[in-house]
Structure formats: structure tokens, C-alpha cells
Amino acid sequence: MNILVTGANGQLGNEMRIVSKGSKDTYIFTDVMEEEGVDTINLDITDFDSIRKMVLDKDVRVIVNCAAYTNVDKAETDQVLCELLNAKAPENLAIVMKEVGGLLIHVSTDYVFGGDPYNTPCKEDQKGTPTGVYGLTKLHGEQNIQNSGVDYLIFRTSWLYSEFGKNFVKTMMNLTSTKPQLKVVFDQVGTPTYAYDLAQTILAAIDDYKKEIVNSQLSIVNYSKSGIYHYSNEGVTSWYDFTKQIAEISGNRNCDIQPCHSDEFPSPVKRPAYSVLDKTKVKEIFGIQIPYWMDSLSRCMDNIKK
Numbered sequence: 001m002n003i004l005v006t007g008a009n010g011q012l013g014n015e016m017r018i019v020s021k022g023s024k025d026t027y028i029f030t031d032v033m034e035e036e037g038v039d040t041i042n043l044d045i046t047d048f049d050s051i052r053k054m055v056l057d058k059d060v061r062v063i064v065n066c067a068a069y070t071n072v073d074k075a076e077t078d079q080v081l082c083e084l085l086n087a088k089a090p091e092n093l094a095i096v097m098k099e100v101g102g103l104l105i106h107v108s109t110d111y112v113f114g115g116d117p118y119n120t121p122c123k124e125d126q127k128g129t130p131t132g133v134y135g136l137t138k139l140h141g142e143q144n145i146q147n148s149g150v151d152y153l154i155f156r157t158s159w160l161y162s163e164f165g166k167n168f169v170k171t172m173m174n175l176t177s178t179k180p181q182l183k184v185v186f187d188q189v190g191t192p193t194y195a196y197d198l199a200q201t202i203l204a205a206i207d208d209y210k211k212e213i214v215n216s217q218l219s220i221v222n223y224s225k226s227g228i229y230h231y232s233n234e235g236v237t238s239w240y241d242f243t244k245q246i247a248e249i250s251g252n253r254n255c256d257i258q259p260c261h262s263d264e265f266p267s268p269v270k271r272p273a274y275s276v277l278d279k280t281k282v283k284e285i286f287g288i289q290i291p292y293w294m295d296s297l298s299r300c301m302d303n304i305k306k
């Protein structure tokens with residue numbers, strides 16, 4: 001089967017390159033920019049005709065959309081581009097995959113929540129209450145996919161990190177080794193996610209989809225597991241506790257890390273105070289086990305140090 005990955009030079013896209021290495025399927029890695037040293041075909045997901053041409057030319061049956069506008073603060077003053085990338089572009093992918101009877105795997109975010117004061121883990125069918133442009137445009141992207149009639153899997157994830165690109169783990173590994181003191185918010189609670197673990201879950205879902213096609217003996221099926229799923233690592237933490245653990249694993253014991261409130265770091269967007277995702281559905285439907293966040297953090301930091 002031919003599987004197209006968009007945004008392949010980002011965090012999740014790069015983890016897709018790693019986890020798919022042993023696969024019998026043919027993976028086609030694309031991004032808006034070609035990157036030196038990695039095999040990437042140019043594909044801008046805002047360009048409908050280019051998507052359709054690539055899907056038809058390469059007989060693509062599954063798209064894994066790892067591309068997005070991910071700068072949460074900048075999104076507040078860049079609404080048009082953010083909507084184009086996070087809402088219109090996923091719709092483009094959905095329309096093309098609907099035409100060929102394929103599957104669209106899309107990634108969304110815990111930022112679709114946050115406007116209501118939750119204190120229990122968010123379920124998939126809980127009403128979206130985004131507090132900023134990024135979350136709102138990601139919610140629109142989900143709705144556009146659902147309205148297109150395509151077979152889809154949407155994985156909402158949170159606090160994504162990896163050995164690739166810029167992210168919280170790498171920033172804190174650096175800051176806790178160079179700064180004598182650090183203040184980190186303790187009033188935002190969620191769950192970190194190692195992008196490698198999410199990529200493995202995406203591969204498990206693709207295998208499941210393939211089995212359903214083979215069993216149905218039809219080339220086009222209505223995938224029985226189409227829907228929204230929550231995926232993060234297991235457990236719950238605050239950014240403060242997350243930082244303490246990063247410093248602990250790094251052996252950076254000379255940095256005095258103190259908890260503080262969000263209002264000490266004014267930001268253009270209000271971030272969710274509690275956005276823990278309930279993962280019961282993804283575990284039950286796909287029969288997967290999810291690693292505990294501290295274990296995944298250790299694995300990722302080992303890989304960063306290599």
C-alpha cells in the first residue's frame with residue numbers, strides 16, 4: 001500500500017520516518033520545504049491540485065497529515081494563514097481521499113478544549129471550547145474532515161516532543177543546564193506525548209485498516225473505526241513537574257526550579273488549564289498499550305543525547 005506523509009520534516013513526520021522503516025508499505029514523505037540530507041518530496045497541502053495529482057500519480061491509499069500551523073502564540077495575529085493550514089488544507093486532503101476511497105489520518109490537539117473549567121480527563125465527544133486561534137482552527141479542521149464524508153482517523157494529542165526540531169524538552173534540557181534559577185508554571189496540567197509513541201500508534205492503525213480492506217475483499221470500504229481518538233502518554237503532570245523530571249534525568253541538579261502561576265508569563269493566548277485526554281477509546285478499539293510519560297521522556301532524552 002502507498003502511504004503519503006505530509007509535514008514529514010516536523011516532529012511527528014520525522015518519527016513517522018523512523019517507525020515506518022521496517023514496513024512492507026511504501027511511504028512517500030512530503031513537506032512544503034525540501035530538507036538537505038533527507039528524502040522529501042515537495043508538497044504544499046494548501047495546493048489542492050498538487051495533492052490530487054500526487055495521490056493519483058502515486059496511487060496513494062492513506063494520507064498521514066503531520067503538517068500544521070503549530071505556533072500557538074503567533075497564530076493570534078496570523079489567523080488567515082492559520083485557518084488555511086489547519087482547517088482548509090485538511091479539507092483538501094479529505095476531499096481527495098474521499099475521491100479515491102482512501103483513508104485520511106489527521107492529527108489534532110488538546111487545544112480544542114480549555115474554555116470550560118474541566119477537572120476530569122476530556123473524552124472524544126466532549127464539546128470543543130478552544131480559547132485561541134490555534135485551537136479554533138484545529139477544531140475547524142476536524143469538522144471539515146468529518147463533513148467531507150471521507151474515512152478518517154483524527155488523533156488529538158497534547159504536549160508533543162521528540163528528538164527533532166524545537167520543543168519543550170530540548171529547551172528545558174538546555175535551560176536547566178545553564179541557568180541557576182528557573183520559574184515554570186504549575187497551573188497548567190496535561191500529559192506530555194513522545195511523538196515516536198504516537199507514530200507507532202498511527203502505524204498500528206494503518207495495519208488495522210489494511211486488515212479490514214483484505215477481510216472485506218473490496219478495494220474500497222467504509223472503515224468501521226473512522227472517528228476521533230485521544231492519544232497522549234499515560235499519566236498527568238504540570239509543566240513545572242515536567243521540567244523537574246527533565247532536569248532530574250539530565251542530571252542538572254544546580255538549577256533552582258520554582259513553580260509559578262501562568263499570569264507571571266503574559267502570553268497572547270490563554271492556554272488550557274486542564275487538558276488531560278482520556279485514552280480509553282484508543283486503547284479499547286486498537287488494542288494498544290500506552291507508555292507512562294516519564295518512561296517515554298527517558299527514552300526520548302536518551303535518543304537526544306545519542
Ligand SMILES: NC(=O)c1ccc[n+]([C@@H]2O[C@H](COP(=O)([O-])OP(=O)(O)OC[C@H]3O[C@@H](n4cnc5c(N)ncnc54)[C@H](OP(=O)(O)O)[C@@H]3O)[C@@H](O)[C@H]2O)c1
Pocket residue numbers: 006007008009010011012013030031032033043044045046065066067068069070085107108109110138157158159160161165
Ligand atoms: N507540537 C505540539 O506540542 C502539538 C501538541 C498537540 C498537537 N499537535 C499537532 O500534532 C501535529 C504534528 O505537530 P508537530 O509538532 O510535529 O509539527 P511541526 O514540527 O511544526 O511540523 C509541521 C510540519 O508541517 C510543515 N508545513 C507547514 N506548512 C505546510 C504546508 N503548507 N504544506 C506542507 N507542510 C507544511 C512544516 O514546515 P515548516 O517548518 O517549514 O513550516 C513542518 O515541517 C500537528 O497537527 C499539531 O497541530 C502538536
